[in-house]
Amino acid sequence: MTLASQNARQGALPATPASNSLLKAGVIVLLLGVGFLVLPPLLYLAGSALRPGTLGALSGTTILTLAGKSLSLAALATLWAMILALPLAWLVVRTDLPFRDFCRWLAVIPLAIPSYIGALIYIALLGPVGMVNSWLGDLTGVPQQWVNIYGYWGGVFVLGLFTYPYIFLLACGALETTNPAIEETARSLGEGPLGVFRRVTLPMLRPSILAGGLLAFLYALSDFGSLSLLRVHVFTTEIYHQLNTRFDQSAAAMLSFVLVLITFAVLVGQRVLLGRRSYVTVTGTARVARPVRLGRWRWLAYVLAGGVLGLSVFIPLTVLLFQAGSASQFADVFLEQWGFFKNSLWTAGVAATIAMLLGLLIAYAALRAKGSVGVGLSGTVQIGYAIPGTVLGLSLILLYNTYLPWVYGTVGVLILAYLIRFLTQSVQGVEAALGGINPHLEEAARSLAASPGAVLRRVLAPLVRPTLFAVWALVFISAMKELDATLLLRPAGFDTLPVRVYIHTVEAEYAKAAALSLLLIAFTALPWLVMTRLREKKIV
């Protein structure tokens, strides 16, 4: 059997004493660095939340109701995202679906569409006076409200639609790196295709699905922009409301603190789910599986892939193009706002690169360091994702402006905010990939007298590299579209693209907002395009 079921975290590497102490020192430095990054805003939050009399006009019941609503909405959005992501991932990685590489590339575009822009698009389409209602009204001669996107279910619909690529990306990566020989063996031992999927493929995919699902869930839980536009009253909108109507921020801090606690509970839950069992591949070759022939099922596959991509890519882009006006207006916007493109690109690029490298370090340290240190390390990083952007922005203003004034007021503070918010995407991704590699693999290579460099180059790097590129793209995309914290932390005069989209939307310059959104989406998707091309040419 090549499938070893064991707890990877227990299988720590028996390293030499020298490298062991270096590793330990490295872990401690990392822990301090990450703690310094994430903990001050958290402590500030806890400090202002736990002052007496902080509830203000909020009752305990309101908080419970909001928490229930936020959690159920995030859970349903994640479920919807899984329904969208998993069949599509399987289709593009494991079957002979035509244009599957192109579909695979397209399926990631929704990540480049900020959910607030997605919400605006679907309001224009499915709002009470949206395009669909007026078409249906004209068609049937009955001018009534046929559809209405506003509200809870609209929130679920839009958030699932624009977060499913988190699950899709990691599921594709996992489907590619899990050894197909295991499935083939199971089939040869008499399992049917469904049985193979349920008993072999799914368990091996589980860490990735859970990691992707967690990203989608936490995104939905902390999303403010789209839910506010869709008129859904949840935790984050209440926090924003408190922050923007009153100057005593303790109620907002209290709410944010509860949100962070909820996230913490979710993370612990995920650890428990994942920690119970994990699967590691003992062989080092990530052989490509033989594609399943779709045969007469292909029509169903077309409908499925077309439906998912239609709702999440084609329809939104068409609506934006429709709103953006002529090509020359488009060019004008591009030239006029070129400076903001540069701002967005370089801040997101630097943040993504640092996050990728730090993610590798942290994920490795967390996996190989025994016990609670590792869990604490990656847990701390994850908490940053849970602090709503607006709250994070305000607490960073206070902390950095008071204690590190030479960082605040520079672009550095933006990059720090992106790291706090998105480092976990990189850590999660790398952790999921590293978790699939048996530590004994490196050990075996070394005992066969391979030099350390060779172990790195020939054993670990090929197995992790696709994931590293994927997490770089993930963080880049997230940072490119970050709005809430950027609005507060940007130095005056240093607007980013999402800030411009926000300003033009608020000021009802929809054509400009649409043109900029399209350009934002194009620039965000660009690294993904480049990466996929390089991948096809086997350069990476």
Place this chain on the structure above:
Amino acid sequence: MRSGLTIIFMRVAASVLVLAGIAGVGAVVQAEAASDRLVVYSGRKEKAIKPVVEAFTKQTGIQVDLKVGKTSGLANEIRMERANPRGDLFIATEGGIMEILAGEGLLDPHLSPATKAVPGDFKSATGTWTGISGRARIILYNKNLVAEKDAPKSVFELTDPKWKGKLAIAGTRERTSLAWVSTLVAVKGEAFARDYIKGLHANGLKILSDNTEVWQGVGRGEFAVGLTNSPNYYLAKKMGLPVGVVYPDQGPEGFGTPISANAAAIIKGAKNPDAARKFIDFLLSPEGQRILVTADYEMTVLPDGDAGEALSAKSIKQPAVTEQRLAGLAEPTLKLLAALSPDW
């Protein structure tokens, strides 16, 4: 022998340090280059304020960095930056918030011939802030849904069942909505205001997140009637939306139409106070007023200013309430509204 992993560790860590260093240096260089520019925090729309900024730079040669956001968000930012202020000048959408900031000692007074010309209702008694333009609290209606003769002439008609399910207003995130309710409380008393707002709720009043949603919603016909600010009427009209406007409660016995002042103030500890003073005086100059009035249909605050297409403030009957009183009422009004609906 060091393990391959330790080597990865060290290489990657070194790369992180180098990158962070580059980013840090880049950021500091960029910040240094920006330090002698006037930093304006504007809660007022970019479209309304940028033309004035450009004219100011052209006239004085002073470069301006503009940070546009929501008034309340920027005010929070100024409070958080207290220890080391980053902004020089704050432009807010109403005066009450300036009174709150002034009360916390966050603003520096500025008195000049230009500010003296502003009428007393539109500026601080102590010179900490001055109105630069005004916006009236109007009733906006959709002409396809409401005939001109049927349009409500008073905000107090809106509790009538015939408007059921047809009304929209922005929540208190828009300071002008809060100021409007506070004005009701100040003039008519808390009990009256509560009953009136309850009546609006009974009529299905829809509370939206901002004024843009209100005027767009009315313009597109999602709502027949909206309570919003006067420039939005002109904006909607310019976009070709079928809207009409009522300056409500103008009769001799009427409550009046409240006017909010867009206000400017110098932030205490500003790095460029002189440039900030020049900018305020420029806003109040005939040219500054002309741009504010034409760029966003605001009302001039100067008694002899050219009103342009919009009405002039002095032609409108207003309820008599000071901004100081409104600032004091902000928190009780928020409590009153929160008790009626969480959507406020």
